[in-house]
Amino acid sequence: MRAVVTRVQSASVTVEGAVVGKIGVGFLVLLGVGPNDTETTGRKLAEKILSLRVFEDENGKMNRGLSDVGGSVLVVSQFTLFGDTSHGRRPSFFGAAAPEMANALYERFLADCAALGFPPQHGIFGAKMEVASVNDGPVTLWIDTEEWEKS
Secondary structure (H helix, E strand, C coil): CEEEEEEEEEEEEEECCEEEEEECCEEEEEEECCCCCCHHHHHHHHHHHHCCCCEECCCCCEEECHHHHCCEEEEEECHHHHCECCCCCCCECCCCCCHHHHHHHHHHHHHHHHHCCCCCEECCCCCCEEEEEEEEEEEEEEEEHHHHHHC
């Protein structure tokens, strides 16, 4: 799985003119699922993201987590995180999981976040979405679970 995690002051996702997910302070998570991902991969990624300490303490140090700041999570499916731009000008998305598998693991990731104490707001898998955010910092992290396997 691949995730882009952005610390936000607020974020929302809109589908066909209707806001389907909205948060204040917290994380906007763009989540891509690859063909080798599993429920275990998703659970570990959820644990990692939800335990990140990237919110500033009273000394301006990134020392606080989501629970410390009363933060929330907005998760948006993003197959384009697996886009390959190495050839030509149009990305190839063969590296992304098939939609049925990706949706199942996306839904499982949402359930894992809820089970870990952060029921997420979220987009609609496969829909054309408009995502808005007010980045805080900005603080943005790229997490690729395949890199965990290599280390």
